[in-house]
Amino acid sequence: MSSLRRRLLLWLLPATFLAGLLASIGTYWGAVLELDDLLNDHMRYLAEHINVDPGERVVLTDTGKKPNPLSDDNADEVLLQVWSAGVLSFTTDSGLTLPPPRQTGLSDVQVGDQIWHTFVSQRGDKLIRVAQAQNKRWEELAGLAVHLLWPVMSLIPLLALFLWFGISYGLKPLRTVATELSERNVNSLQPIASKELPGEVKPLVDALNDLLERLANAFTMQKDFIADAAHELRTPVAALSIQVELAQRATLDEDRRISLSEVQAGVTRLTHLTQQLLTLARLEPDAQSPIMQGVDLSDLCKSVISDQVRRAEVSGIDLGLAEHAASSIWGDPETLRILLNNLVDNAIRYAGAQSKIDLAVRETDQGFVLEVCDNGPGISAADRERVLERFYRGNNQTGSGSGLGLSIVKTIAEQHGAKVVLDTPSNGAGLRVQIIFLSKSEN
CATH class of the missing domain: 3.30.565.10 (Histidine kinase-like ATPase, C-terminal domain)
Incomplete structure (x- = not known):
């Protein structure tokens, strides 16, 4: 037997999961753009606050609450280079060589299979470059994606549980109506109370009440019809019985002929009455509608x-x-x-x-x-x-x-x-x- 609860659950769970997934993707995409801008601003901040003294010593001025990119913890986060007249005079990673910068501002540099996001700032005759590998950004984004998606995945069992009990509670009025109907018999055709029922269930109960009312009227008409028909048939049948008895007792042919004539008339009246009853039954409101x-x-x-x-x-x-x-x-x-x-x-x-x-x-x-x-x-x-x-x-x-x-x-x-x-x-x-x-x- 098909279950309405199971059907609703099979529709609501995938729909809820899809909505959560789309919301996460939208949030992720927005976060990607925000993170990209944030990292670019971070590189710009570093480049603008790097100071190179005449002895080629690189220091970060006005650090405030910003992390020091030259510390051990952040050494692999960004690459810092100082170029002077096209010659690399300082780098935080001597094993990595990037082509000399050609312009200031943000730009992408292809080195082998890797793309570097760079920001170049000019200080006198020196160009200060801050660079970050694309894979580092992807690692940040992958971590962000995990943080966005795991709540959706972990909430599915809990959501299924809530939906199960929520649907059960929502279907409770239907079970109440079914229980009330199952406890009735053919003589219990009173309407079902629909005042406290939800708006979605009320039309169904109103239709059932309308059907119960029509059934009650049909049963009443049927009982009345049967009672009236039995009453009307009793008289001609009794008269026929009397005439047949008189015909059996008659000793003269004339008396027997009169009794049989009355029997014939009674049969004719009874036939007419039966035909009229059949016609009336065929015209009852619950009978098949005529073709107009x-x-x-x-x-x-x-x-x-x-x-x-x-x-x-x-x-x-x-x-x-x-x-x-x-x-x-x-x-x-x-x-x-x-x-x-x-x-x-x-x-x-x-x-x-x-x-x-x-x-x-x-x-x-x-x-x-x-x-x-x-x-x-x-x-x-x-x-x-x-x-x-x-x-x-x-x-x-x-x-x-x-x-x-x-x-x-x-x-x-x-x-x-x-x-x-x-x-x-x-x-x-x-x-x-x-x-x-x-x-x-x-x-």
Whole structure:
């Protein structure tokens, strides 16, 4: 299993070491320039404070706190020469010969494989040269490099230790959240306290809390759905059981035929209820999102009328499209067909024989309106809001419906950003259901 702590350590340690190395190199380079200037100033100081008396005796005047370059300890640090008329009259190293100086000031002199850094000062007819071999400077720089780099190298184990415990402390809130989640069960969906958490962990915990809230809502809806479905299925199943028992006890063929007819009607109602329950379950918020596309509402009305017209004719119902406009919305054609089929099915069930059902599609300032209007008994104003709830039948308790049709209509409308409005037609009789699509298609 991949470790976040190990991953952070593998990134932070090399990065810290590289930063320390670059800082040391930068410091070293700056120190090289400073040391070079310092050594040049040192040679200049020596050359300017050397005094040669007429007896060719060389002395260092005004030594102050400066070291004596002619002492035994500093004899190998610098080379001191006195030139007179191009002839070497004094040197601190008789075994080393440098060419006569040609100019005053700082200059480099190549002698064999060695480069000498020199400073020449003129005193009357005498030239005083102070020189230092390049390798001596490199020895100074090498020592400086060691002094700069060894702290970085020696601090790596200590830095790794601090990073290890620092990362562990930084990851402590994640372990706290993990521990809290591991101690919960399916019924413990309360949000995780995020007030005291660091800003980097809080978005993760907020997302988890949002998921827990949605799961809690889904479980609650599922429990309610199962309870309501069990309650609704109990009545038709009990009725079927009674009718089957009556058919078994019947001694006359007519009584047996009536009981079997009731069984057939009960099976039909139970099948319709089961189909409605399956449809409603498929439309739950956590179900797969439908695929949206352009849907022509007028064509949808014509298709649904074609499917339902034969059933309407059996009851002598006049089913047709009263008004239609060129209309196209952005939606799922399958669920919209379910919506309209439920509206027409409810109208056929409750409008009564010899009634009239008109479908219409209009364009208004709000958007496109899909309308199903009948001249049946309608729904009282007090029940119009509640009939959109599951299993509520209102004043149609004696009907053969399941109480789910309008609930399905409401769910599909909400998926399409539409609004469901129930009212009475302008003639004052029946029921008019309007589905108002608040935005038009983006074709």
